[in-house]
Amino acid sequence: MVIAIVVAIIAWPRSDDSQTGAKRKGNAASRADDDKGTVAAAKGPAGGVAPRAYDEATPPSRSGRINPAVRLPSLGMAPDTTPRDEGPPTFKSTAEEIAWYEKKLEQAEKALEDRKTFYDRLPGMRERIEKGPDPARNLQTFEGRKKIVEENYAKAQADVLALERKLAELRGA
Numbered sequence: 218m219v220i221a222i223v224v225a226i227i228a229w230p231r232s233d234d235s236q237t238g239a240k241r242k243g244n245a246a247s248r249a250d251d252d253k254g255t256v257a258a259a260k261g262p263a264g265g266v267a268p269r270a271y272d273e274a275t276p277p278s279r280s281g282r283i284n285p286a287v288r289l290p291s292l293g294m295a296p297d298t299t300p301r302d303e304g305p306p307t308f309k310s311t312a313e314e315i316a317w318y319e320k321k322l323e324q325a326e327k328a329l330e331d332r333k334t335f336y337d338r339l340p341g342m343r344e345r346i347e348k349g350p351d352p353a354r355n356l357q358t359f360e361g362r363k364k365i366v367e368e369n370y371a372k373a374q375a376d377v378l379a380l381e382r383k384l385a386e387l388r389g390a
Contacts, residue, residue, distance in 0.1 A: 315387050322380040329373040336370045339363055 308314040343363075346355045 311387060315384065318380060318384050318387065322377070322384060325373065325376045325380055329370075329377050332366070332370040332373040335366050339366060 305314070305317060308317065343356075343359060346352055346359050349355060
C-alpha cells in the first residue's frame with residue numbers, strides 16, 4: 218500500500234509553473250498599463266498598510282427635533298392641566314345660575330378639604346424633619362413649602378366664602 222501511494226505521488230500530473238509565472242507577468246504588465254507609467258511598473262504594487270482618509274471628529278448637528286412617530290411632543294411626565302373657567306356663562310333663569318354656583322361650591326369645598334389635609338400635616342412633618350438628618354437645611358426647605366401650603370389653604374377658604382356669599386345673594390334676591 219505504501220508503494221501505491223508513492224507511485225500516485227510521482228505519477229500525479231503537475232501544474233505548469235512556467236504558465237503561472239507568465240500569468241503573473243501579464244497581470245503586472247496590465248497593472249502598469251492601467252497606471253500609465255513605466256515607474257509604476259518598475260516599482261510593482263505598494264506593500265504594507267496605507268493610512269486611510271478620515272473626517273475630523275465633530276459634534277452631531279442635530280436640531281433636537283422629536284419624531285412624532287416615536288413620541289408626541291405634547292406628552293410629558295404630568296398630564297395637561299384643565300383650563301380654568303374665565304367666569305360664569307349667561308343663564309336663562311336664576312335656578313340655572315344657582316345650580317351652576319352650587320356645583321362650583323362643591324368643587325371649591327373639595328379643594329378646601331384637600332388643602333386642609335395638607336395644612337394639618339405640617340406640624341408632623343416639622344417634627345420628622347427636626348429628628349432626621351441635616352435638620353437645618355431641611356427646615357429651610359420646609360419653611361418655603363409651608364408658606365405655599367398656607368397660601369393655598371387661605372385662597373381655598375376665600376374661594377368657598379365668595380361662592381357662599383354669591384349663593385346667598387342669589388337665593389335672597
